[in-house]
Amino acid sequence: MRIALMQDTARPLELEHNLALIDDAAAQASSVGAELLLTPELFAFGYVPAQIREQVSAEAVDGARSRLQKIARTCGIAMVFSLPGGESPEERGITAALADEYGAVLAEYQKVQLYGPEEKAAFRPGQKPPSVTSYRGMNLGLLVCYDVEFPEMVRAAAARGAELVLVPTALAGDEASVPGVLLPARAIENGISLAYANHCGMEADLDFDGCSVVVGPSGQPLGELGTEPGLLVVDVPTAAEESGSADYLQDRRADLHRDWL
Ligand SMILES: NC(=O)CCCCC(N)=O
Secondary structure, X not given: OEEEEEEOOOXXXXXXXHHHHHHHHHHHHHHOOOOEEEOOOOOOOOOOHHHHHHHOOHHHHHHHHHHHHHHHHHHOOEEEEEEEXXXXXXXXXXXXXXXXXXXXXXXXXXXXXXXXXXXXXXXXOXXXXXXXXXXXXXXXXXXXXXXXXXXXXXXXXXXXXOOEEEEEOOOEOOOOHHHHHHHHHHHHHHOOEEEEEOOEEEEOOEEEEOOOEEEOOOOOEEEEOOOOOEEEEEEOOOHHHOOOOOOHHHHOOHHHHHHHO
């Protein structure tokens, strides 16, 4: 499957500006034959958890969701977008949704592993495992940012059949080990591909790393970006086309492990 990853700088709470960037990325991705566009965590509002909690209503989230679905439909491309949940500000989490090329939402997931005091104060953690949905012959899983740094979370997606895990993210602080070490390890230990789309540049008081990347089942980067805005287009192999040396997923003694963890 040919996918595209959007990497850019959102403007905090400037919905129209941020949606225009997503619209441009979707049109560009569609024009080069991508079947799906992956966008960064909370990009429509910017990664500003405290400001979102205080200033973004449930109605504003619903409106943004409809606009994102319309972008997918207008550009004729599936999209993974990340928004606050649809509940009231006190109840909602951080979500990722997969919409098809008609803008219909096929799957949703609420971020289980919230990161740091600001996120934990602004959002509720999810309690359900990652969703896995078949789209155009590939099983797609959804996780959000910090989730992917936990082997249990990626294993949960792989155990549910995911061949490609799509991760909207918001990584700042020059954390090169996440795209450079952890994502390849997650890919190898599960025999799957991972796509990780980040913000870049300054948003409020955070300097985002960029470094969006797609890694294949053998842990090799299939494509990566630097620190500037860009669109990363990658042809992702099915898990069957690329198998690593060991089949950890098949060989694992899950019956024993689950009692040990
Ligand atoms: N939004 C996020 O979940 C940020 C996760 C950053 C984790 C890290 N290792 O810096």
